[in-house]
C-alpha cells in the first residue's frame with residue numbers, strides 16, 4: 001500500500017539554443033494520492049499530464065517541489081538511486097511498448113531479469129502473472145499474434161512483475177475499442193482491489209474517470225484547476241475545464257443546438273430534473289406532476305452511475321394549460337432539484 005504526494009511541483013523545460021523562455025509544463029502542482037486509491041489526472045492535450053507521470057517515475061527531474069512515493073522522496077534522486085526505486089512503480093502505456101522479438105512470457109519476465117531474480121523463481125512468477133491477467137494460453141505468442149486488449153494485458157502483467165505499490169497508466173485504454181477498453185478497465189479495478197495497488201492514470205477521456213477512478217485532478221495549462229472525489233467533480237464541476245469534460249461523459253441538460261431541435265419538436269414547457277444521488281424519489285416526481293393534471297414526456301438526458309451513485313439530468317416536456325404547468329413546476333421544485341429551460 002503506497003501513498004504518493006506531489007507538493008508544489010514545478011517543471012520548466014529550457015529551450016536549448018533558443019532565445020525564448022523555458023516552457024512551463026507543470027506549474028505548482030500539489031496532489032495527495034492515498035494508499036490504495038485510483039487517482040485520475042485529466043486534461044486536454046498539453047495540460048501537463050504526461051510530464052507529471054514522468055516526474056513521478058523519475059524520467060524527468062522536478063525544477064521545484066517534492067514528490068514522495070511511500071516513505072521515499074523520489075524527486076532529486078540520481079539515476080543510480082532511481083534504479084532502486086523504479087521496481088516499486090509499474091507503468092503501462094497507450095501503445096503497450098512490448099518487445100516484438102520476445103514472447104509474451106519473455107516480455108513479462110523482462111523486469112524480473114533486470115531485478116536479478118533467479119531463473120527458477122522467474123518462471124513461477126511469470127505463470128502467476130499470466131494467470132492473473134487471463135493469458136496463460138498465450139505465453140509463447142508474439143506481439144503480432146495478439147489483439148490490442150491482449151497486448152495491454154501483457155503490459156499490465158509486466159508492470160506488476162516486480163510487485164509495485166503504484167501503477168502508473170498513461171492513456172492505457174485510448175488505443176482500444178470501447179468494449180476492449182472496458183475489459184482493461186475491469187482488470188485495472190482488480191489490480192487495485194485484489195492487490196491493493198495505488199493507481200495513477202492519465203487520460204483525456206472522462207468516461208475512463210467515471211468507470212474507474214475514486215478521485216480526480218483536472219489540469220489545464222500546467223496547473224491544477226480542480227481536484228476531488230469523482231462523484232463531487234461530476235455532479236458539481238467548478239471549473240470550465242471540468243464542466244466541459246463532464247458534459248462529454250454524462251447525460252446533462254441539452255446544449256444550444258439540441259435545445260433548438262427540442263423546441264422545434266416539443267411545444268410544451270421544458271424542465272430539467274437533476275439527479276445527484278439515489279435519494280431522489282423518481283415515483284414522487286411523476287406523481288407530483290400527475291396530481292397537478294400535467295402530462296409528461298421525457299425528451300432528453302438520462303441517469304448513470306458515477307462512483308456507485310446515481311447521477312444525471314433528465315429533461316421533461318410538461319404538457320397542459322399554462323397555470324397548471326406553473327403550479328406543477330413550483331411543486332416539482334419542492335421535491336427535486338430542477339432547472340427550468342427557457
Ligand SMILES: Nc1ncnc2c1ncn2[C@@H]1O[C@H](COP(=O)(O)OP(=O)(O)OP(=O)(O)O)[C@@H](O)[C@H]1O
Pocket residue numbers: 013023024025043044045046047048049050051052204
Ligand atoms: N521535453 C520537453 N521539452 C519541451 N517542452 C516539453 C517537453 N515535454 C513536454 N513539453 C511541453 O510541456 C507541456 C505539457 O506537455 P505534456 O506532454 O505533459 O502534456 P499532456 O497533458 O500529457 O498532453 P498529451 O495528452 O498531448 O500528451 C506542453 O506544452 C509540451 O509541449
